[in-house]
Amino acid sequence: SQNEQDSRYYAAFARIPCLEPRNQQEAYDLTREAFDLSERLHVPVLLRLVTRLSHARAGVRLQAPRAQNPLSKATDKTEWMLLPAYARGRYNALLQKQPELLRWSNSHPTNRLELEGRDTASVVITTGLGGNYYDENVEDLLALRRSQNRSSLPGRLHIGAYPIPQDLVQRLCQQAQEVMVIEEGQPFVEERLRGLLPQGIRIHGKMDGSLPASGELDPDNVRAALSIPTRPRLTVPIPEIPGRPPQLCVGCPHGDSYETIKLAVMGLESVAITSDIGCYALGASSPYEVPETIVCMGASVNMAKGAADAGIRYAIGVIGDSTFLHSGITPLIDAVAANTPMTLVVLDNSIVAMTGCQDTILPSQRLPILIKALGVDPLHVVELEAKRPLIGANAEILKREILYRGLSVVIFKRECIEALKKRKKEASARSIKTPPSCADPTGESVVGGEK
């Protein structure tokens, strides 16, 4: 999300179960469980993944694949017809499921209570990945406590399934004087403990500054929160290394498009350039520094319209072809209806580049047809080739459209460099001739899998 939102709040808000894996194996197993649980309880189940888990890889033990369920329609049509009268009923049905959800979470195997032989006055709650960081420090924590004549580890509850297992929390904290909460993201459990536990129990975590309120947890900041001395560090002299922020690929068509936009708006007063999510978001950084906003898929169009409505004279939205097809069409219809004086620049690289060069849902040739069909004046739907030698000429055409006091759409077209490489590689693989001795005893060549 734009600002590290914690998806557990959405699950609590919707009163649905949430599963929070602490490693790849759990991510695999809990995903399967989530589908089963959803079918059993007729509610969506939220699987919470955090940055470090999503960016790490590990082997997992696979379970046997299962056949797809037979096709069936809902027997109770009120589940899928959210008219007000039904919606009230659905909410009551959801409330009635809450005790079952609590029973499920209190007995869920990922919600593990460790009390036997533990210190019950000072206890710890870990959730998801926070549990791993705690485990990494547990030996040193035990050594520290022994040096303080406290022979055992704190009582501990690890949470991997929500709603918060209230019974387990109450059992953990029966004799507790203080609780440390180690959770990735926002202080979701910590906040709720204040309503669950009697006053007087000291609660430590992100809200009292024991752990950092923003950024990720790691073994070191968890260690500091547990008052374990810092680990000895190796100090290695590192030469000064220049920063290497992410950049557009060399030769990327978006680079030429951004240079064109920069040239086109040069000298204009009252300009707002909004952009969107995709490789072209990198146009916000040096050397281009063109977009002023990048919020969410499709927002460039609404925000340019909003800027124009608010009085910005030259409002320009910049959106990729795939993002436009995903969620830019509806706001463009809005701009058509109002004939908003703005220019939408569509960067058509003919592929979904950022996620690995998948095909777009509409081929490039049909993009201008769609845009005209939405009601944009065909005289102001312009297609330009995003090529370096054409930057000057393209900037003049773009400026003409920016100065036009109505809605215009300018499409910059050129294939993504990575897509081009991929296409050439696939074409060359198809054209490799199979040696006659391997596949073709007749000696005739085999091209593209066909004789």
Ligand code: SF4
């Ligand atoms: S992957 Fe394609 S669109 Fe993305 S930066 Fe590279 S060339 Fe540009």
